[in-house]
Amino acid sequence: MNFIPLAKPSISEEDIENVTIVLRSGMLVQGKNVLILEKQFTEYHKMESAIALANGTATLHLALLASGIGVGDEVIVPAFSYAATANVVELTGAMPVFADIDIATFNISFDKIEEKISKRTKAIIPVHEFGLSCNIGPIVELAAKHKLIVIEDAACALGATAHGKLTGASGDFGSFSLHPRKSVTSGEGGVLLTNNKAAARKIKSLRNHGIDPDKQEMDFIDAGFNYRMTDFQAALVLSQFERLNSNLSYKNQIADIYLSEIKNLAISLPVTPDDYFHTWQTFHLMLDDKISQKEAIVKLREKNIGTNYGAQCIPALTYYTKKYKLDVKKNFPNSFKAYTQGLAIPIYERLTKEEAYYITKCLNEL
Numbered sequence: 447m448n449f450i451p452l453a454k455p456s457i458s459e460e461d462i463e464n465v466t467i468v469l470r471s472g473m474l475v476q477g478k479n480v481l482i483l484e485k486q487f488t489e490y491h492k493m494e495s496a497i498a499l500a501n502g503t504a505t506l507h508l509a510l511l512a513s514g515i516g517v518g519d520e521v522i523v524p525a526f527s528y529a530a531t532a533n534v535v536e537l538t539g540a541m542p543v544f545a546d547i548d549i550a551t552f553n554i555s556f557d558k559i560e561e562k563i564s565k566r567t568k569a570i571i572p573v574h575e576f577g578l579s580c581n582i583g584p585i586v587e588l589a590a591k592h593k594l595i596v597i598e599d600a601a602c603a604l605g606a607t608a609h610g611k612l613t614g615a616s617g618d619f620g621s622f623s624l625h626p627r628k629s630v631t632s633g634e635g636g637v638l639l640t641n642n643k644a645a646a647r648k649i650k651s652l653r654n655h656g657i658d659p660d661k662q663e664m665d666f667i668d669a670g671f672n673y674r675m676t677d678f679q680a681a682l683v684l685s686q687f688e689r690l691n692s693n694l695s696y697k698n699q700i701a702d703i704y705l706s707e708i709k710n711l712a713i714s715l716p717v718t719p720d721d722y723f724h725t726w727q728t729f730h731l732m733l734d735d736k737i738s739q740k741e742a743i744v745k746l747r748e749k750n751i752g753t754n755y756g757a758q759c760i761p762a763l764t765y766y767t768k769k770y771k772l773d774v775k776k777n778f779p780n781s782f783k784a785y786t787q788g789l790a791i792p793i794y795e796r797l798t799k800e801e802a803y804y805i806t807k808c809l810n811e812l
């Protein structure tokens with residue numbers, strides 16, 4: 447068996463062709479593909495605005511800035527996610543307030559959110575972790591009751607649904623990443639959804655050096671960033687977006703193999719609640735105390751299988767430990783457990799079923 451990496455993007459000959467067309471055109475930035483991509487994202491999600499940005503961290507950052515969040519404010523984030531979810535809050539000067547996750551779904555725990563709401567709370571960033579939607583309805587209701595902004599971090603969950611509702615289309619903002627580890631990629635890229643017209647205008651200005659997006663002549667109304675997506679990146683996304691459904695359905699077939707064939711009693715398998723569609727950005731299983739995560743990663747590497755922990759327990763990272771000194775094991779036991787006993791195994795469009803069975807066999811022998 448050749449080495450099976452943890453992740454591998456699927457780039458077709460047609461994708462390459464579509465990118466090449468843009469490269470040959472000479473219009474590398476601010477061309478028509480970015481506009482078409484934005485239109486497709488608004489239509490797919492039935493939202494008013496979709497704004498293409500440089501990456502999925504920029505999308506979260508601009509959603510916070512467009513909401514006026516800064517020094518003195520608090521933003522509730524899950525303690526288990528990719529570090530970017532909390533880093534963006536730090537970058538605005540606000541304080542991330544961590545809430546533990548439910549160990550069954552790896553998503554932020556509704557009860558823990560409620561406990562963390564204070565007078566300073568301005569927003570919640572629920573993350574649809576590993577491609578499984580949060581139960582977003584009650585979170586949006588709770589936020590409305592307390593007048594909080596909801597920024598859905600759907601970086602991993604393009605196309606995922608809960609009770610028929612697509613991730614990213616319930617909150618004030620829906621944030622997507624187009625990094626190669628996600629279902630659809632532009633290399634680096636992101637898309638931010640919103641129905642808030644004033645926020646959309648502000649975000650379009652901030653992504654483009656603060657230039658007023660509604661005027662013909664250049665008027666610099668903000669001190670902005672350059673958070674734009676290039677047009678050849680947009681062409682790559684558009685090309686891949688057409689295969690989204692087949693990509694997600696293939697990953698569900700791989701997940702079904704894992705769910706039915708992994709029988710090691712020291713491993714717990716991920717749970718998908720009824721009436722949810724999982725996009726399996728990551729297949730994340732839990733090891734019990736008998737198997738060490740580090741040893742499992744090394745043993746599987748020896749069998750030519752790439753695995754890793756799935757996401758970080760953010761308050762346990764050096765920066766957050768130094769700054770907030772939180773008692774992680776006591777306050778975020780599930781997040782800490784997922785960080786130290788979780789294991790992400792390969793799942794992607796180019797993974798063959800034969801490879802999936804081989805991975806299963808090796809996991810059963812752990």
Ligand SMILES: *Cc1c(COP(=O)(O)O)cnc(C)c1O
Pocket residue numbers: 501502503504527528530531573599601602623624625634635636
């Ligand atoms: C990938 C990811 C991000 C960051 O996206 P980039 O495009 O890499 O900046 C943010 N949040 C979550 C949950 C992610 O998985």
